[in-house]
Amino acid sequence: MMDLSILLALLQDGVVSGAVYGLLALALVLVFAVTRVILIPVGELVSFTALTYAGLEDGQIPEALPLLLALGALAFLRGALQDRGRSLGSLALQTLVLPAAIAGCAVLIAPLHAGIAVQAGLAIAVVAPMAPLLYRIAFRPLPEASVLVKLIAAVGVHLALTGLGLLCFGPEGARGPAFSDAVLTLGPMILTGQAVWVIFCTTAAMAALWAFFRLSLAGAALRATAINRRGARLVGISPDRSGLLAFWLAGLIAGLSGVLIAPLTTVYYDGGFLIGLKGFVAAIIAGLGSYPLAIAAALVVGVVESLSAFWASDFKEVIVFSVIIPVLLWRSLRHCAVGEEE
Amino acid sequence: MTRPMLILIALILLPWLPGMPLFWVSLANQIGISAIVAMGLVVLTGIAGMTSFVQAGLMGFGAYAAALVAQSWGLSPWLGLPAALLASGLAAVLMGAVTLRLSGHYLALSTIAWGVSLYFLFVNLDILGRNDGLSGLPPLSVAGYRLIDVRASAMVIGVSLLLSFIATRNLLNSRWGRALHALQGGEVAAASAGVNLGQARLLAFVYAALLAGLAGWLFAHLQRAVSPNPFGLVAGIQYLLMAVLGGAGFLPGALLGAAIVVLVNNWLQDLLPLLLGAGVNAETVVFGAGLVVLLQAAPTGLWPLLARASAMAHHPQGRTALPAPSAPNATELLQATRLHRRFGGLVAVADLSLSLHKGEILGLIGPNGAGKSTSFNLLSGVDHPDSGRVMLAGTDATGLAAPEMAKLGLARSFQHARLVAGLSVIENVALGAHLRGTASPLQAILRRDRAEEAALFATAARALDRVGLLAEADRPATSLALGQQRLVEIARALAASPAVLLLDEPAAGLRHAEKQALAALLRQLAASGMGVLLVEHDMEFVMSLAHRLVVLDFGTVIAAGTPAEIRQSPAVIEAYLGAAA
Known part of the structure; x- marks a missing residue:
């Protein structure tokens, strides 16, 4: 039924997908800590990047470009409305010029088959800027709203993006090219090159984030906002700018996750939601607060998923989402009221 | 009536009007079923402040239970109704047992996880027909007459909707x-008034689930087939959209929101394929974007914009207040022995001992940060001491x-008045x-509580009268000035007819005449045998009122005695004015 090599293969699958869930969990914890937004649409960014990356292998001009430009225009209008026309220049630069420049590059580079690394970078560059644009459109106008209201707005954004994803990418799924076709045999374990790449990239990304938070001023400002928003404001850290930065990082992380997951499974326009939700399970297990705990939880989620795919594939999702229940129960027994707002 | x-x-006859298009009736049926689910969300989200994305899943429990009873087991469809309510109610109790202690966004997030899990459960269970679901359900029938016509279904749905509305309002x-x-927002105050918060949360969750179960049963027999799709997370989001759109705090808003969402959905499904070609799921874009725009532009929903919110409920008028409960026999009503409370490194209260006797007004005073409010929380069960003992009316509390x-x-x-914003x-x-x-x-839903409610409101009116605010009885609570809000809090405490009354800075924000009236009231209460403990900054007020005073500084008692003794105490003078150089 199950021998050591199958178990090791399952564990490897679990750790690989767990690493991606871990990245997403990081993005979710980060965005929540800084802006109190629970970023449900992170999953759409994952699937959009994966589909764009897969399309670039065929030399296709990214199908997400119209969406990027449209979101930019919408963000410009929303920003101009909210700020009553102040600092239009910088707003236009970030919401109109930047997406247009990215679109221009994409149109030029896409047909060239410039190699996996360039294609991966381009896919991330096309999709990641959508995150800060969505922040400007949907969440920046709700700065003082409760976590619940922001959550409902996030669910709305998720719903809209799913529909737009279908419009851009169509109902067919796609699978991106692997970074490496190498296969290593270590005793009973067969290690794929892609798995090594995923683990390498996630570790590097986590290290880069750590360095950003610990060593740079912008990172310190984000941490300050996360710990005490009013205090951060009093010392001159703009909550708006922190929010934008957090969404930028979340967009980049989601983009990276999309590129990493594209060769592992066939991704559909709406497939990111379940991937993102598993990041959530990890983030919630970590109480939406601790980064290391979130990564550990994500690895557990990945392994549970891969083991339950083997034993009870029909109930894989039910089992994965039920992992959350004993944890919530444990949390609720430990504290009387977990998650009291603010 | x-x-x-x-x-x-009107609901029953309208569909039978000659010339009424059947398509409209069938849309109205959809609206009615959706509105029943959305009404549950009004209670859960709008009133009780808990967001749930799993209502469609709970509705699924009702629908599948109905299908199992009527189709798989071949029993009467009417037996499906109790089965549907039992299934969704039981599911809610189980989910609630695990998740309801969570509050705010944790609860909402866990309902997303539930929503996804339930959908996959429906899809993968053989007994529920997997992806295909169960079809060929018999229609409901009354006295041998089978309700196949949508107009006949409309009668059942109309009656269900009306009954749900009345039950929820009751x-x-x-x-x-x-x-x-x-x-x-009023949890702490409600808990101090004796409300078991966990029980109240479970009530809201189960009640909303029962409405969803009822809607599921109606849905199953209207469609005469059940499949997983209408019970997934997207459907759950749509129900929440209906509630938020209509105005989550208002019952008619549920119907309004349901009508708009169903009609727009139907219109979009007709129109958008013409504009964008088939296979485009554009209604999700419109609903998603609509939700975001709505939250930014009209967070309270549409109903309060349309109808001038006449939300103030009619409450029964009664003359007879509840009789006061028998007073405890102990003369020592409240006794604290060596209470300690630390917050991290800060010792907020150290070695606090005090006792409050029957008929006594005891003042607890001290400079800012002396630990008065912490002491109050320890004595009232809002917070718990690290060590020490609290005795209340002879019982270890x-x-x-x-x-x-x-x-x-x-x-x-409370020091900061904690009135419930949604109530008068x-x-x-x-x-x-x-x-x-x-x-x-259940008695409340069936209006079996009217005599008791009349007595409760008579009691409340009497308490309001004692603090001089009877004239403001029907105003929204949070529209009062802050000083008056404190008086309302005192009235709320009095309505419980307590043996021990703890007042945190009752005189703050009151005008001179109001203070005098309050002092007279407190003397009168003490004379009737109540024990009154008050924290107060207003020295003149407390010195003239209290029989005894306890003075705190840095969490410890530095003096205790009659007001005259306290005035002479060097320790007190030093604490307030600083040591003489």
Whole structure:
């Protein structure tokens, strides 16, 4: 039924997908800590990047470009409305010029088959800027709203993006090219090159984030906002700018996750939601607060998923989402009221 | 009674008007079923402040239960109704047992996880027909007449909708409704008034689930087939959209929101394929974007914009207040022995001992940060001491939660008035008498609680009268000036007819005449045997009122005695004015 090599293969699958869930969990914890937004649409960014990356292998001009430009225009209008026309220049630069420049590059580079690394970078560059644009459109106008209201707005954004994803990418799924076709045999374990790449990239990304938070001023400002928003404001850290930065990082992380997951499974326009939700399970297990705990939880989620795919594939999702229940129960027994707002 | 009857007759007859397009009737049926689910969300989200994305899943429990009973097991479709309610109610109790202690966004997130899990459960269970679901359900039948016509279904749905509306309104206008209102921002005050918050949360969740189960049963027999799709997460989001769109705090908003969403959905499904070609899921874009725009532009929903919110409920008028409960025999009502409380490295209260006797007014004073409010929280069960003992009316009350303290006869006010925003002044006061009512939620729904409610409101009115605010009884509580809000809190405490009354800075924000009236009231209460403990900054007020004073500084008692003794105490003078150089 199950021998050591199958178990090791399952564990490897679990750790690989767990690493991606871990990245997403990081993005979710980060965005929540800084802006109190629970970023449900992170999953759409994952699937959009994966589909764009897969399309670039065929030399296709990214199908997400119209969406990027449209979101930019919408963000410009929303920003101009909210700020009553102040600092239009910088707003236009970030919401109109930047997406247009990215679109221009994409149109030029896409047909060239410039190699996996360039294609991966381009896919991330096309999709990641959508995150800060969505922040400007949907969440920046709700700065003082409760976590619940922001959550409902996030669910709305998720719903809209799913529909737009279908419009851009169509109902067919796609699978991106692997970074490496190498296969290593270590005793009973067969290690794929892609798995090594995923683990390498996630570790590097986590290290880069750590360095950003610990060593740079912008990172310190984000941490300050996360710990005490009013205090951060009093010392001159703009909550708006922190929010934008957090969404930028979340967009980049989601983009990276999309590129990493594209060769592992066939991704559909709406497939990111379940991937993102598993990041959530990890983030919630970590109480939406601790980064290391979130990564550990994500690895557990990945392994549970891969083991339950083997034993009870029909109930894989039910089992994965039920992992959350004993944890919530444990949390609720430990504290009387977990998650009291603010 | 006449107006609901008229609406009922109209609902039943309207579909049969000659020339009424059947398509409209079938849309109305969809609206009615959706509105029943959305009404549950009004109670859960709008009133009690808990967001749920799993209502469609709970509706699925009802629908599948109905299908199993009527189709797989071949029993009467009417037996499916209790089965549907049992299934969705039981599911809610189980989910609630695990998740309801969570509040705010944790609860909402866990309902997303539930929503996804339930969908995959429906898809993968053989007994539920997997992806295909169960089809070929028999229609409902009355006395051998099979209700196949959509107009006949409309009658059943109309009656269900009306009954749900009345039941929900009745529930909200009862002692349980007031407790549910308090779940949104008034938790601490409600707990101090004796409301068991966990129980109230579970009530809201289960009640909303029962409405979803009813809707599921109706849906199953209207469609005569059940499949997983209508019970997934997207459907759950749509129900929430309906509630938020209509105005989550208002019952008619549920119907309004359901109507808009169903009609727009139908219109989009007709129109968008023409514009964009088939296979484009554009209604999700419109609904998603609509939700975001709505939250930014009209966060309270549409109903309050359309109807001038006449949300103030009618409450029964009564003349006879509840009789005061028998006073405890102990003469020492409240006794604290060596209480300690630390917050991290900060010792907020150290070695606090005090006792409050029957008929006594005891003042607790001290400079800012002396630990007065912490002491108050320790004495009232809002917070618990690290060590030490609290005796209340001869019973060991150490470590009891606020509702248990309330049961033992303790009532309190708060330094920052904690009135429930969704309730009127008198309803806030009536919340204080929560424990003096006995009606169950079911009795409230069936209006079996009217005599008791009349007595509760008479009691509340009397308490309001004693603090001089009877004239403001029907105003929204949070529209009062801050000083008056404190008086309402005192009235709320009085409505519980407590043996021990704890007041946190009752005189702050009051004008001179109001202070005098308050002092007279407190003397009168003490004379009737109540023990009154008050924290106060207003020295003139407390010195003239209290029989004895306890002075705190840095969490320890530095002096105790009569006001005259305290005035002479060097330790007190030093604490307030600093040491003489």
